[in-house]
Amino acid sequence: MSIDWPALRAAATAAADHAYAPYSGLRVGAAGLTDDGRIIVGSNVENASFGLTLCAECGLVSALHGAGPADQSDQSDQAGPTELVAVAVVAGDGDPLLPCGRCRQLLLEAGGGSLLVDTADGPVELKVLLPAAFTTTDLAERRDQETSHDQETTREQETTREQETTRERGAQ
Numbered sequence: 045m046s047i048d049w050p051a052l053r054a055a056a057t058a059a060a061d062h063a064y065a066p067y068s069g070l071r072v073g074a075a076g077l078t079d080d081g082r083i084i085v086g087s088n089v090e091n092a093s094f095g096l097t098l099c100a101e102c103g104l105v106s107a108l109h110g111a112g113p114a115d116q117s118d119q120s121d122q123a124g125p126t127e128l129v130a131v132a133v134v135a136g137d138g139d140p141l142l143p144c145g146r147c148r149q150l151l152l153e154a155g156g157g158s159l160l161v162d163t164a165d166g167p168v169e170l171k172v173l174l175p176a177a178f179t180t181t182d183l184a185e186r187r188d189q190e191t192s193h194d195q196e197t198t199r200e201q202e203t204t205r206e207q208e209t210t211r212e213r214g215a216q
């Protein structure tokens with residue numbers, strides 16, 4: 045698939061125009077090209093609490109999932125979710141910005157290590173920007189070996205135990 049980087053950057057710049065950044069004054073737009081050829085955008089959304097601020101890439105990834113597959117009639121999950129193949133993130137001036145650490149992690153699960161990220165020096169694969177990343181493989185291999193059914197049973201037992209303890213307290 046050929047990637048029209050100027051178009052992607054232009055879409056990101058247009059998204060930056062719609063950013064809500066009254067506190068930092070740094071408007072950011074992100075545009076991603078999906079593997080089915082669509083462009084999806086996001087803008088940063090700040091908040092008076094500061095800590096609740098959403099990066100433009102958060103909005104982009106949320107919009108990616110919210111939009112669903114291009115072919116809405118295809119209800120089979122066999123093809124997996126739509127993935128990003130290229131991303132451009134820019135400030136209000138239209139020049140590239142690199143995603144923050146959290147967003148590199150977020151983008152990894154939306155496009156994988158081969159996702160191309162626009163930089164001032166040209167496209168770079170995400171795995172270069174996020175080496176030795178934590179991935180779903182780590183999750184699958186390192187989690188407790190209990191099955192989810194075991195965990196449900198444990199939770200039920202804990203709830204029963206809590207109820208018994210509450211009853212005992214009430215009896216005293």
Ligand SMILES: [Zn+2]
Binds near residue numbers: 099101144145148
């Ligand atoms: Zn970010």
